[in-house]
């Protein structure tokens with residue numbers, strides 16, 4: 751997992767998918783990412799928001815992002831490394847949803863070997879999971 755050769759062209763910075771202290775697997779920078787830069791993107795299965803909500807209600811672990819009032823993307827079968835990006839209540843990255851694209855940007859300079867995290871927010875369904883990000887002020891759930 752996470753070998754550079756597997757990265758799609760819209761992955762702008764090299765990352766590795768490794769075991770994370772936060773939850774399961776996470777995404778780790780293999781090169782420095784300057785603040786404001788696009789790190790990469792995820793693509794997945796386009797579904798309706800109602801289907802997204804149905805899946806969110808029935809599955810324990812999901813990763814679905816709503817990209818418009820009617821459309822969502824289910825990343826369960828995506829092979830893009832950024833799909834493993836964990837939530838943190840004090841993230842070093844952010845999700846940008848624009849024109850149907852789900853992109854990840856650096857909120858600050860990210861060092862080699864740092865785990866890349868974002869705040870999932872309301873457009874993101876992560877299932878019924880406890881947040882273990884460990885950040886001060888952690889809200890405790892996703």
Ligand SMILES: [Zn+2]
Nearest residue numbers: 839881883888
């Ligand atoms: Zn947290």
